[in-house]
Amino acid sequence: MDTDTTAGPERTAYVIVGGGLAAAKAIEGIRESDTTGSIVLVTEEDRLPYERPPLSKGALKGDDELESAYTHDRDWYADHDVELRLGTPATSLDAEGHALTLSDGTALSYERLLLATGSSARALEVPGADLDGVLYLREMQESEALKARLTDGARVVVVGAGWIGLEVAAAAREAGCAVTVVEPQAAPLLGVMGEQVGAWFAELHRGHGVEFRFGEGVERIEGDDAVTGVVTTSGDTLPADVVVVGVGITPNTGLAEGAGIRTDNGIVTDSSLRTAADGVWAAGDVASWRSVTLGTNVRVEHWANANDGGLAAGRSMAGQDVTYDPVPFFFSDQYDVGLEYAGHVARGTDAEVVLRGEPSGNEFMAFWVVPEGDGVRVLAGMHVNVWDTIDDVQRLVRDRTVVERDRLADPDVALSELT
Numbered sequence: 001m002d003t004d005t006t007a008g009p010e011r012t013a014y015v016i017v018g019g020g021l022a023a024a025k026a027i028e029g030i031r032e033s034d035t036t037g038s039i040v041l042v043t044e045e046d047r048l049p050y051e052r053p054p055l056s057k058g059a060l061k062g063d064d065e066l067e068s069a070y071t072h073d074r075d076w077y078a079d080h081d082v083e084l085r086l087g088t089p090a091t092s093l094d095a096e097g098h099a100l101t102l103s104d105g106t107a108l109s110y111e112r113l114l115l116a117t118g119s120s121a122r123a124l125e126v127p128g129a130d131l132d133g134v135l136y137l138r139e140m141q142e143s144e145a146l147k148a149r150l151t152d153g154a155r156v157v158v159v160g161a162g163w164i165g166l167e168v169a170a171a172a173r174e175a176g177c178a179v180t181v182v183e184p185q186a187a188p189l190l191g192v193m194g195e196q197v198g199a200w201f202a203e204l205h206r207g208h209g210v211e212f213r214f215g216e217g218v219e220r221i222e223g224d225d226a227v228t229g230v231v232t233t234s235g236d237t238l239p240a241d242v243v244v245v246g247v248g249i250t251p252n253t254g255l256a257e258g259a260g261i262r263t264d265n266g267i268v269t270d271s272s273l274r275t276a277a278d279g280v281w282a283a284g285d286v287a288s289w290r291s292v293t294l295g296t297n298v299r300v301e302h303w304a305n306a307n308d309g310g311l312a313a314g315r316s317m318a319g320q321d322v323t324y325d326p327v328p329f330f331f332s333d334q335y336d337v338g339l340e341y342a343g344h345v346a347r348g349t350d351a352e353v354v355l356r357g358e359p360s361g362n363e364f365m366a367f368w369v370v371p372e373g374d375g376v377r378v379l380a381g382m383h384v385n386v387w388d389t390i391d392d393v394q395r396l397v398r399d400r401t402v403v404e405r406d407r408l409a410d411p412d413v414a415l416s417e418l419t
């Protein structure tokens, strides 16, 4: 390590900035090998670190207690000798001076710093977007606020047919709401899934009573104090009691940028999640890490990357030799459908979709492939309700296996035979 671990007591050994999963897992990673170094956790939110997937699923539907989203209870932090600075965002970073300033004016001097500042929901910038009843879903209190409004018969307009939009649509339908999704593109999740699989998602939701307005955006939101309707770019007015905006997220790179640390769609790190600044690491949604397998930097906005990347960063900060090289992975639950996806299709890649099984039965797999040699190479694969397959998908991607297209498409050929 090139950081000075023998500096005076005024320096905190590890400062973690962030209150999400990556931050919490980093503490676990540090404590695996360093049980005594001082740790301070600095977070903007006035609560302990928590995971976000339940906010649009179990907790939103009332199936799970919101408290189950916390990664650890308060005692765990005390037991692991972690000083908590909740509700106190870091406002500036001096990377050369190893100093972090917090909103209350505190200056923290650190040996090693983790930036796990995650992402923020992108704002919908149209007239009326600040009316009461226009909601976002990123933080715990937003999930609670939305849950209170998802009552039987409520008219919900969801803006954006991405993961958050679709999961909210499913929760709202299960709560008995009338749901319309407005999406400028021609299908849900078009950028990730392509037309064919995107169309399957649309059918899944239509089958549960969701209406879609594809090819339309939001012109303005109407209401006096509270929202009453959404005017789309086609001029139609959709009556609404609640509007949920899910139009993507932006990585919180401000601290790094202010400190002159390189960012490029995320904070740029090597494959041990270290930035080029001495003693500074980044992990989770905010990090663009060097993937050895993919041969490029990638930024992944999903749970597994926060979980595994946070742990890896903590280990690396504590001096373990770490190469963080997962095949990117995510999951989603909508109605009675559970899915997992592994792999990475770089933007602009002309990948063909190979289906395995019949989508109409809600049990199938999809692979995104490119031609190679006598067959095809799998860039990514997803299963819908075909459990225990994702390890094989990850192997196909990692090993860059060239497979026969027909065998890939044939549900009677075990995936393990192809890997």
Ligand SMILES: Cc1cc2nc3c(=O)[nH]c(=O)nc-3n(C[C@H](O)[C@H](O)[C@H](O)COP(=O)(O)OP(=O)(O)OC[C@H]3O[C@@H](n4cnc5c(N)ncnc54)[C@H](O)[C@@H]3O)c2cc1C
Pocket: 017, 018, 019, 020, 021, 022, 023, 042, 043, 044, 045, 051, 052, 053, 054, 055, 056, 088, 089, 090, 091, 116, 117, 118, 119, 120, 137, 138, 139, 164, 252, 255, 283, 284, 285, 286, 300, 301, 302, 303, 304, 306, 329, 330, 331, 332, 333
């Ligand atoms: C509703 C919802 C549902 C999701 N469902 C799924 C799913 O089903 N599957 C899946 O794979 N992924 C899902 N995700 C994505 C997943 O939750 C994220 O990838 C994950 O939360 C990223 O964790 P993180 O720790 O990197 O960042 P975050 O969880 O965003 O946490 C970052 C934290 O840093 C804090 N922070 C920011 N700036 C500062 C600062 N200057 N000083 C101090 N603190 C700061 C923030 O307040 C926040 O607490 C979901 C996300 C949401 C919002």
